[in-house]
């Protein structure tokens with residue numbers, strides 16, 4: 001299966017990645033190759049086999065409803081490129097009031 | 098939901114209730130909170146849903162600054178509870194069954210504040226357990242929607258799973274609105290989602306506005322599109338927020354970091370047995386046990402606290418032979434503040450107000466007979482089926498005794514005598 005340039009554009013948009021026209025070409029080719037590689041799995045007959053979503057084989061792994069100390073605001077913001085009033089600052093997203 | 102941060106984030110300093118899991122720092126892994134799962138099951142059961150024997154979390158992928166992982170852990174193909182229903186009352190006063198598609202478990206997202214050309218992010222809310230309840234497109238008027246929302250809020254409070262305070266964002270409503278010509282049975286091919294509206298009142302205003310806007314647009318021959326709209330309270334109109342040109346391309350896939358949930362019959366029965374009496378059941382019981390009218394019942398069961406207060410007062414009143422109906426009337430008419438009053442005080446007040454009131458059946462029968470013979474025309478009207486005539490006779494009797502007579506006994510005595518004649 002090969003990925004079209006439009007599909008690459010679509011996926012890039014969903015992931016908010018700005019791609020140049022050359023990059024779109026390049027990734028279409030690379031991603032197509034990856035898909036082809038993974039498609040080899042289709043040669044295996046998986047009729048009557050349940051899909052595996054988790055390899056641990058465990059179920060109902062849960063914790064008690066107990067709180068633990070959170071990180072401090074200072075720690076949390078220490079990696080932020082920009083912070084204001086204790087909050088992360090990012091480029092405005094479209095949401096008119 | 099998947100970390101140990103406190104969910105008591107409201108009004109707290111921003112970014113003080115977060116950890117590597119809810120901030121999506123590299124290497125952090127989710128860990129399911131069992132109580133959240135049980136609460137979600139409770140909600141599902143209260144809404145007559147079936148609890149799935151197998152349930153999985155999935156990743157809902159979208160790119161937005163309120164979502165540090167780039168996906169929200171939610172449920173899609175294997176929700177915890179499905180196929181329920183709830184009864185609501187519409188504009189015509191009739192009861193309608195609203196089908197519940199699902200009540201599933203997910204995590205909340207961070208809170209965004211927009212300032213100038215920037216967006217500020219507080220992740221305190223990120224990762225707080227959130228239950229999403231989805232109905233089928235069964236609502237046909239706004240009265241049904243208000244009733245639905247109020248009933249849900251009441252159920253959450255009875256279950257003690259949430260304060261369900263809309264102003265604080267504990268409970269949020271999203272309405273999908275579309276209109277179709279009278280007689281068309283298929284659903285329209287678009288719907289407008291109303292989002293980020295934080296009160297019942299505004300939501301209803303938005304829904305009503307939107308119905309009018311859509312009808313006007315269709316009548317002008319315009320085509321309506323799939324979009325998200327918000328509510329502008331100053332202008333009293335909805336406004337476009339987002340056009341969904343990439344309609345719901347969330348690329349859901351099972352969350353590989355979380356093993357599946359298997360809910361046993363035993364566990365479901367256990368949770369069922371721990372459910373409190375819910376408003377609907379309480380309403381039926383109050384009618385049967387105390388003979389109350391529906392409008393009285395609706396006031397008394399508004400909160401579980403008030404209904405419990407009422408039942409304690411009934412208990413105390415029993416030893417003084419006070420009719421539960423009198424207690425109901427007393428609490429409702431005097432708008433008793435249950436925070437400041439004890440049930441025993443209610444009974445004392447009722448006893449006081451009854452002091453000097455004639456309750457002797459013999460005396461009252463004499464009075465009733467007098468009233469009937471003095472008002473033959475009204476008595477005849479009642480016998481012909483004019484129910485309100487009885488009120489006039491009761492009024493006449495009360496007047497004769499200057500109000501010092503038991504209304505309940507006078508009423509039943511009058512009814513008896515008139516039926517015998």
Ligand SMILES: [Zn+2]
Nearest residue numbers: 100102116119
């Ligand atoms: Zn956390």
